[in-house]
Amino acid sequence: MSMAVVGMITGMALGFAGYFGGFGAFLLVAALGATGFVAGRLVEGDLDPGDFFRGRGRDDDRRR
Template identity: 80%
Template sequence: MSMAVAGMIAGMALGFAGHFGGFGAFLLVAALGAVGFVVGRFLEGDVDLGDFLRSRDGQRR
């Protein structure tokens, strides 16, 4: 299992543990799952943090 999938599962488990029930819980679990997935991809090296920190013209801040 990749770290991205493990991070997504961890985020979803935290969402279920933190708030269970209703549409709000669905959104919370989806958001935490997405965050866990992105963190997992970052830890695997598939996502470069510099991609998010560059300005619009391609220059670093």
């Protein structure tokens, strides 16, 4: 499935949540969608869990 189709489905889901459930439902659907996106990227191997916990100090510059 292309990213355009995924984006369209996500937008429609957020639109329905906002229309029928209000702003709180919109935020809940957006947060759960972002969590699912990150989990999917982790499972596929496109994202390393260490990317979230690694500092931005001088140690990162030495590794390159």
